[in-house]
Amino acid sequence: MKNCSIAVSILSANFANLGKDIEELVHSGLVDSIHFDIMDNHYVQNLTFGPVICKSLIQYGIRSKFDIHLMIDPSERLINEFIEIGVNQILLHVEYSKNIEKELRKIRNNGCKVGLVFNPRTSLETLDRLINEIDSVLIMSVYPGFSGQLFIESSIERLLEARSIIDKSGKDVLLEVDGGINFKNVDKIVQTGVDVIVVGSSVFDQSIGSIEALNIFHKKIDFCKKF
Numbered sequence: 392m393k394n395c396s397i398a399v400s401i402l403s404a405n406f407a408n409l410g411k412d413i414e415e416l417v418h419s420g421l422v423d424s425i426h427f428d429i430m431d432n433h434y435v436q437n438l439t440f441g442p443v444i445c446k447s448l449i450q451y452g453i454r455s456k457f458d459i460h461l462m463i464d465p466s467e468r469l470i471n472e473f474i475e476i477g478v479n480q481i482l483l484h485v486e487y488s489k490n491i492e493k494e495l496r497k498i499r500n501n502g503c504k505v506g507l508v509f510n511p512r513t514s515l516e517t518l519d520r521l522i523n524e525i526d527s528v529l530i531m532s533v534y535p536g537f538s539g540q541l542f543i544e545s546s547i548e549r550l551l552e553a554r555s556i557i558d559k560s561g562k563d564v565l566l567e568v569d570g571g572i573n574f575k576n577v578d579k580i581v582q583t584g585v586d587v588i589v590v591g592s593s594v595f596d597q598s599i600g601s602i603e604a605l606n607i608f609h610k611k612i613d614f615c616k617k618f
C-alpha cells in the first residue's frame with residue numbers, strides 16, 4: 392500500500408501557544424501540512440480565523456505547506472489573499488461555492504493547488520466531472536464546523552468510491568479525509584487507500600502530547616502499508 396501523510400488541523404490547538412506548538416510539530420518532521428479551517432458562521436455554525444493567522448505563523452518562522460479549508464461566503468477576496476500569502480492548497484466545498492469551475496481554475500492559474508471538498512451526504516458525481524481541474528479531493532467524515540466529532544462510518548464506502556473514481560481517471564489527484572480520525576479507526580481509514588489524513592483533536596487533546604500522538608499515527612500507518 393502506498394504512503395499516507397498527515398495534515399494537522401489547528402482548530403483544536405491552544406491559540407495562546409500557536410506559534411510555538413506548530414513550530415514543534417513542523418520540526419518533528421511528522422507533519423506534511425498544516426490544515427486551516429476557515430469558517431464564517433454562515434455555511435457552518437462556527438467562526439474561526441482568516442489569512443492573518445497564516446501570515447502571523449509565517450512571520451513567526453513556520454515553514455510548512457498550508458492547506459486552506461474554506462467554508463465562507465463571499466470567498467473571492469479571501470481566496471486572493473490566501474494566494475498572495477503563498478499557501479500550498481485551497482480546498483473548496485462543492486456545496487458552498489457559487490461558481491466552482493471558475494474558482495478552481497482561478498486558483499490553479501495563480502500557481503496554487505486546489506482541492507474539492509464533499510460533505511458526508513453530497514454525491515460524488517461532481518468529482519467525475521471536475522477531476523481534470525483539481526489536485527486533491529477531500530472527503531468530510533464529519534459535518535464541518537467543529538473538532539472532536541465522531542467519525543461517520545459510511546465515510547469508508549465514500550472513500551473507496553472516491554479512490555476508484557481517481558484511479559479510473561488515471562489522474563494525479565490526492566485523496567484526503569477530514570474529521571473524527573483517531574488511534575482506533577485510523578487503520579481502516581488508511582486501508583481505503585487515502586493519501587492524506589487530517590487530524591485535529593486526536594493530536595492536540597492527548598495527555599501523551601502531540602508529538603507522541605503523531606508517532607502513534609505514523610506507526611499505525613506504517614503497519615497498514617505492509618499489506
Ligand code: DX5
Nearest residue numbers: 535536538539570571591592
Ligand atoms: C471540521 C474540520 C476538521 C476538524 C478536524 O469541521 O474541517 O478539519 O478540525 O478535527 P478532528 O480531527 O478533531 O475531527
Ligand code: ZN
Nearest residue numbers: 400428460569
Ligand atoms: Zn477541515
